[in-house]
Amino acid sequence: MNVTQAVTSRRSIRAFLDKPVDPAVLRRVLETAQNAPSGGNTQPWNAVMVTGEPLARLTAHVAEAIPQGLAAYSAEYPIYPAELEGRYAASRFGVGEAMYAALEIPREDKAGRMGVFANNFRAFGAPVLMLVHTPRYMGLPQWSDIGMWLQTVLLLLREEGLDSCAQEAWAVYQKQIREVVAIPDDHIFFCGVAIGWGDREAAVNSFPVPREPLDNVVRWEGF
Numbered sequence: 519m520n521v522t523q524a525v526t527s528r529r530s531i532r533a534f535l536d537k538p539v540d541p542a543v544l545r546r547v548l549e550t551a552q553n554a555p556s557g558g559n560t561q562p563w564n565a566v567m568v569t570g571e572p573l574a575r576l577t578a579h580v581a582e583a584i585p586q587g588l589a590a591y592s593a594e595y596p597i598y599p600a601e602l603e604g605r606y607a608a609s610r611f612g613v614g615e616a617m618y619a620a621l622e623i624p625r626e627d628k629a630g631r632m633g634v635f636a637n638n639f640r641a642f643g644a645p646v647l648m649l650v651h652t653p654r655y656m657g658l659p660q661w662s663d664i665g666m667w668l669q670t671v672l673l674l675l676r677e678e679g680l681d682s683c684a685q686e687a688w689a690v691y692q693k694q695i696r697e698v699v700a701i702p703d704d705h706i707f708f709c710g711v712a713i714g715w716g717d718r719e720a721a722v723n724s725f726p727v728p729r730e731p732l733d734n735v736v737r738w739e740g741f
């Protein structure tokens with residue numbers, strides 16, 4: 519698999535096969551991902567890999583909080599800016615609508631949509647969940663570095679035939695996560711990443727996720 523194939527075959531996978539992931543493969547992916555660039559080589563990413571019993575304990579603990587609704591939320595950063603508008607807002611809502619359309623869950627079926635959203639907190643059935651955190655004092659450039667590392671991990675997973683879904687949704691339950699998995703208090707919890715073998719046939723894994731035309735996002739000068 520070349521880089522282009524890794525990039526174009528990656529999509530966010532939200533249904534996984536009940537098949538374990540070899541820890542040696544994960545270690546190889548993460549070792550290689552250490553080559554990701556970062557400003558000043560600060561390497562601000564930190565992660566906890568969770569599987570098996572601890573993952574079951576985590577999902578069971580978070581499941582207890584879900585019925586409390588927003589009262590149980592405690593994200594440490596705004597997942598989306600309040601100002602999100604125009605094409606950014608349209609894309610955000612578009613991907614949700616495309617997913618629910620593929621699953622044939624109409625807008626009126628609030629419970630059905632909430633049920634699908636709650637799949638986030640089972641890591642979509644993936645056998646492995648990576649929890650990403652970084653010191654609280656890290657700034658915007660370091661968060662961008664974490665993104666570079668994350669995509670490096672996701673692409674290397676593809677090379678191993680594995681699938682993933684980055685999950686900011688977990689941030690709303692960072693308090694509950696910390697009650698089960700040790701994350702330093704002076705670190706901010708960023709996101710989870712579900713990792714496993716995707717069920718590529720599932721409707722939730724095969725709807726189109728359009729991208730902005732290149733000329734809307736890149737301007738060329740002097741070419």
Ligand SMILES: Cc1cc2nc3c(=O)[nH]c(=O)nc-3n(C[C@H](O)[C@H](O)[C@H](O)COP(=O)(O)O)c2cc1C
Pocket residue numbers: 528529530531532613638683684685686687688709727
């Ligand atoms: C940092 C990050 C966090 C994300 N959080 C979630 C999430 O909580 N739940 C979810 O279903 N998808 C999540 N996604 C997936 C995005 O919705 C997805 O990347 C986007 O719609 C583009 O689709 P694709 O990844 O299938 O190409 C996240 C993606 C990133 C990069």
